[in-house]
Amino acid sequence: xxxxxxxxxxxxxxxxxxxxxxxxxxxxxxxxxxxxxxxxxxxxxxxxxxxxxxxxxxxxxxxxxxxxxxxxxxxxxxxxxxxxxxxxxxxxxxxxxxxxxxxxxxxxxxxxxxxxxxxxxxxxxxxxxxxxxxxxxxxxxxxxxxxxxxxxxxxxxxxxxxxxxxxxxxxxxxxxxxxxxxxxxxxxxxxxxxxxxxxxxxxxxxxxxxxxxxxxxxxxxxxxxxxxxxxxxxxxxxxxxxxxxxxxxxxxxxxxxxxxxxxxxxxxxxxxxxxxxxxxxxxxxxxxxxxxxxxxxxxxxxxxxxxxxxxxxxxxxxxxxxxxxxxxxxxxxxxxxxxxxx
Numbered sequence: 001x002x003x004x005x006x007x008x009x010x011x012x013x014x015x016x017x018x019x020x021x022x023x024x025x026x027x028x029x030x031x032x033x034x035x036x037x038x039x040x041x042x043x044x045x046x047x048x049x050x051x052x053x054x055x056x057x058x059x060x061x062x063x064x065x066x067x068x069x070x071x072x073x074x075x076x077x078x079x080x081x082x083x084x085x086x087x088x089x090x091x092x093x094x095x096x097x098x099x100x101x102x103x104x105x106x107x108x109x110x111x112x113x114x115x116x117x118x119x120x121x122x123x124x125x126x127x128x129x130x131x132x133x134x135x136x137x138x139x140x141x142x143x144x145x146x147x148x149x150x151x152x153x154x155x156x157x158x159x160x161x162x163x164x165x166x167x168x169x170x171x172x173x174x175x176x177x178x179x180x181x182x183x184x185x186x187x188x189x190x191x192x193x194x195x196x197x198x199x200x201x202x203x204x205x206x207x208x209x210x211x212x213x214x215x216x217x218x219x220x221x222x223x224x225x226x227x228x229x230x231x232x233x234x235x236x237x238x239x240x241x242x243x244x245x246x247x248x249x250x251x252x253x254x255x256x257x258x259x260x261x262x263x264x265x266x267x268x269x270x271x272x273x274x275x276x277x278x279x280x281x282x283x284x285x286x287x288x289x290x291x292x293x294x295x296x297x298x299x300x301x302x303x304x305x306x307x308x309x310x311x312x313x314x315x316x317x318x319x320x321x322x323x324x325x326x327x328x329x330x331x332x333x334x335x336x337x338x339x340x341x342x
Contacts, residue, residue: 029114030177032229040226047219054139054160054212057151064210065149068142072205083202090164090199095171096123103178113239115178121231122170125224130166133220134158142207162209162217165200169221172196177225196221 030036053060073080088094096119103115139160140152153160172195176188200214209217 029232030229031232036226036229040223043219043222043226047216047223050212050216050219051137054151054216055153057149060212061151062149064142064212067204067211068145068207071207073207076205079205083205087164087199087202087206089172089195090168090203092123092163092167092171095167099171099174102175106178110180113242114235117235117238118178118228118231119174121235122174122224122228125227125231126166126170126221129224130161130163130217130220133161133216134163139210139213141213142210159209160213160216161220162200162203162213164203164209165196165214165217166221166224168192168196168199169218170224173221173225177228 050060100116100119103119106115107113135158137160138154138157140146140155140157141159144157145152146155169192172192173189176185176192179185179188196218200209200217203209204211204214
């Protein structure tokens with residue numbers, strides 16, 4: 001008897017994604033155009049210029065110190081509470097969760113894994129490039145500066161470039177990168193630029209970053225967004241591999257044999273001797289060895305043939321009466337009655 005398998009939540013998700021096996025025809029995938037290559041080269045030149053200006057302790061470092069001594073958080077204390085919450089839009093954990101939820105819904109609607117895979121590739125590039133630059137240059141922040149007017153480089157810090165700023169550029173800019181229409185891409189690009197600009201200036205206001213850290217963070221995040229089309233072939237292969245693994249898993253589940261259910265009305269328990277008698281195959285009788293005979297007692301003569309157990313023997317009713325003989329017991333006397341005739 002075969003029963004229907006209960007659908008799990010993962011099966012329902014796959015069923016929803018398989019309603020339209022083809023991806024939408026208007027799904028626009030950005031390509032590495034000449035315009036994008038020019039922007040990438042200009043942003044890379046700006047990135048290297050900021051690093052060179054900080055390493056050589058140029059006018060940019062002196063301007064960093066002037067902004068730090070200005071102490072913006074003391075000049076406008078009324079916005080301090082709001083900016084403490086606003087800077088969360090640049091933290092990697094909360095922003096990644098929010099954007100991943102939105103892109104997950106997009107993947108559900110468009111029946112493709114590309115939005116989530118693109119976000120994963122962008123965050124991976126962000127952690128690798130920005131993290132390596134932070135550890136390599138080791139600049140100290142304004143609150144930990146030791147020598148006035150110095151660039152505070154290679155002293156064990158990790159703020160150059162600004163991670164909050166680069167994360168805001170990449171995380172919110174990925175929404176504009178994945179937009180399906182040019183109009184949506186323009187609006188989302190402007191919105192993400194405003195959010196990233198505000199996050200960077202907020203870190204300067206709070207005194208956690210130099211202004212040059214924020215400039216380099218903007219450049220680092222923009223480089224990742226401009227270089228993402230080079231990752232599109234790898235993203236497409238990863239999506240194809242994941243979908244193939246999903247199909248293989250579903251086929252394996254479908255081809256698995258169903259467990260037969262017990263027949264209705266069958267007894268749930270059988271006595272051991274009955275089960276053995278019903279299920280065990282018939283075997284030829286085998287002569288069992290006789291135990292050694294004790295001294296002083298005659299050997300017992302066993303009848304040939306198989307020996308049956310007591311439970312298997314058929315009952316035998318003894319002939320005659322079962323009462324023991326009694327000498328005092330006598331049969332009743334029968335008195336002859338006279339026959340009377342007519």
